[in-house]
Amino acid sequence: MNAFDELMAFQRETEALSQIAGRLGWDQETMMPRGAAEQRAEESGALQAVIHARRTDPRVGDWLAAADAPDQAGAAQLRLIRRSYERTQRVPADLATALARLTSRAQGVWAEARSKDDFAAFAPVLAEVVRLKREEGQALAGDGDAYDALMDEFEPGATGAQLQAMFDEMRPGLVALRQRALSQPEHPPVSGKFAAQKQMQLARELARQFGYDMTRGRLDKAVHPFSSGSGSDVRITTRTSEDDPFNCLYATIHETGHACYEQRIDPAYALSPLGQGVSMGVHESQSRIYENQLGRSRAYCGWLYGQMRDRFGDMGVADADAFYRAVNRVHRGFIRTESDEVQYNLHIMLRFDLERALIAGDLSVADLETAWNDRFKADFGYDVTRASDGCLQDVHWSVGLFGYFPTYSLGNVYAGCLHEALRQTVPDLEAQLADGDLTAATTWLEENVQRHGGLYEPRELITRACGAEPKAAPLMAYLDTKFGALYPT
Known part of the structure; x- marks a missing residue:
């Protein structure tokens, strides 16, 4: 296979793992027993670590440098993969893993606090989420605005x-x-x-x-x-x-x-x-x-x-x-x-x-x-x-x-x-x-x-x-x- 084909085959597996991560999130909000929250946090963190490693794999950079897009869709694929690769590289792997574990746990804490109208019970874990997201935003933004960098994940180009x-x-x-x-x-x-x-x-x-x-x-x-x-x-x-x-x-x-x-x-x-x-x-x-x-x-x-x-x-x-x-x-x-x-x-x-x-x-x-x-x-x-x-x-x-x-x-x-x-x-x-x-x-x-x-x-x-x-x-x-x-x- 040429560089483009190798990159797309690798990317297909990464996307499949991302879908599995999303399915864990769906299960957590619909079917998962309440007592499984801590284990699910570990599972989500482990899977996120694998996904992060694939998204920052040096071979992706090599394939991007060597790949030629065969058509308009191929050019768009390369544009999006490059954006994701460059963005993910800026975030340390341990930070991505910590965020996955923390937010999986925080979701359950939020649901419990919401049911009891108890913000004080949620505040400590939210403070930790904010701290890590601020750290992530700064890593992504460099000298730019951390909030804009976080928002770019959801609406590319908006400020x-x-x-x-x-x-x-x-x-x-x-x-x-x-x-x-x-x-x-x-x-x-x-x-x-x-x-x-x-x-x-x-x-x-x-x-x-x-x-x-x-x-x-x-x-x-x-x-x-x-x-x-x-x-x-x-x-x-x-x-x-x-x-x-x-x-x-x-x-x-x-x-x-x-x-x-x-x-x-x-x-x-x-x-x-x-x-x-x-x-x-x-x-x-x-x-x-x-x-x-x-x-x-x-x-x-x-x-x-x-x-x-x-x-x-x-x-x-x-x-x-x-x-x-x-x-x-x-x-x-x-x-x-x-x-x-x-x-x-x-x-x-x-x-x-x-x-x-x-x-x-x-x-x-x-x-x-x-x-x-x-x-x-x-x-x-x-x-x-x-x-x-x-x-x-x-x-x-x-x-x-x-x-x-x-x-x-x-x-x-x-x-x-x-x-x-x-x-x-x-x-x-x-x-x-x-x-x-x-x-x-x-x-x-x-x-x-x-x-x-x-x-x-x-x-x-x-x-x-x-x-x-x-x-x-x-x-x-x-x-x-x-x-x-x-x-x-």
């Missing part, structure tokens, strides 16, 4: 300064729209008891409807909904509340967007750098457009209302219009994943500022809970009264995902651009959604985004799909139009 400017542009409009909605009588939610088993049955049907291939995936429950895997094994989770069926159904649609992205990448890219989503911002664009612009649209809500009425009977709403208002109600609340579209990005801006301060050393973990609660009161106008509604609600920091949160808002921006382009391409989309037909929408997303995997850089991919550089204006226009009608002056 904290760029995102801060985007957030500053978005914030006034979001705050004004929020104040407008909350100054009016609140749309009533659905009411009643919604059996968990029936929720899960409907959730599986919705996942299939949006294109999720259950022969190559599965839907389970977890504390925090997530998607895991790529190619022929892509798994999703959700959660249920008998008082709030939307928690389950829309979390499922959201994770289905992530999963369909992974399942629909060109099979020729399987177990290679191109065989996964190109960035978390693009990934989030798929989950958010599935969940919001499609799943929460007036047309689709009309169809979903009939499905839920048949399964659950009276839901305390008079008709499909009242159901649509219930699905999209702007309301006071604490939980990011349960937030409406208007306030969601304000949750992200809070986390973005706090985690940047943690990595910069401007905020200590000991002061995090107070800082969170103070910032939440300033942004949302009411007090956080328990840690599970505040700084313990998200799993991300426990598993070391610093730099991940801003990609949620970037994904919303990308979704706004994609939705605008989709509606121009499929002018009768409303009629299709009213029939519960997602085929045209999901096919367009497959053809223009999902099948390419990592072939293009994130902004290039969105630009090619939409015919213009991504910007916040389409998202803000969509929100103004939708919620302006729901909450007229």
Whole structure:
């Protein structure tokens, strides 16, 4: 074999090991017995050490120097392998292993602390995670910004300064729209008891409807909904509340967007750098457009209302219009994943500022809970009264995902651009959604985004799909139009 072929064969084994590592994480959040946490930490650390050794193997550098790309896809493979190789080389192996062991253990500590609303029980291990992530960021950044270096893993090319400017542009409009909605009588939610088993049955049907291939995936429950895997094994989770069926159904649609992205990448890219989503911002664009612009649209809500009425009977709403208002109600609340579209990005801006301060050393973990609660009161106008509604609600920091949160808002921006382009391409989309037909929408997303995997850089991919550089204006226009009608002056 030539250098390119040897490199790709080696890389295929590395990608397979990475998938196994991801499966350990899935098992930890779904099936693993609680008493196995310490052993799982050792297992995860050992596997991460092997993966790190392969990613820094000197032969990779030799192959990269000698390899000639046979085509466009090959050139993209080399670009991504080189980026990963250079990035991984900067992180000492003992640090990568320590992080894998620590975050595996910290995840269990977080879950226990969250269940007891006890931030103090989580703070020591979080402080250690922050210390190691700061060390990792500094190793990656050299003379640059440590937070930018961490964020680059999730959204290549993006910087904290760029995102801060985007957030500053978005914030006034979001705050004004929020104040407008909350100054009016609140749309009533659905009411009643919604059996968990029936929720899960409907959730599986919705996942299939949006294109999720259950022969190559599965839907389970977890504390925090997530998607895991790529190619022929892509798994999703959700959660249920008998008082709030939307928690389950829309979390499922959201994770289905992530999963369909992974399942629909060109099979020729399987177990290679191109065989996964190109960035978390693009990934989030798929989950958010599935969940919001499609799943929460007036047309689709009309169809979903009939499905839920048949399964659950009276839901305390008079008709499909009242159901649509219930699905999209702007309301006071604490939980990011349960937030409406208007306030969601304000949750992200809070986390973005706090985690940047943690990595910069401007905020200590000991002061995090107070800082969170103070910032939440300033942004949302009411007090956080328990840690599970505040700084313990998200799993991300426990598993070391610093730099991940801003990609949620970037994904919303990308979704706004994609939705605008989709509606121009499929002018009768409303009629299709009213029939519960997602085929045209999901096919367009497959053809223009999902099948390419990592072939293009994130902004290039969105630009090619939409015919213009991504910007916040389409998202803000969509929100103004939708919620302006729901909450007229």
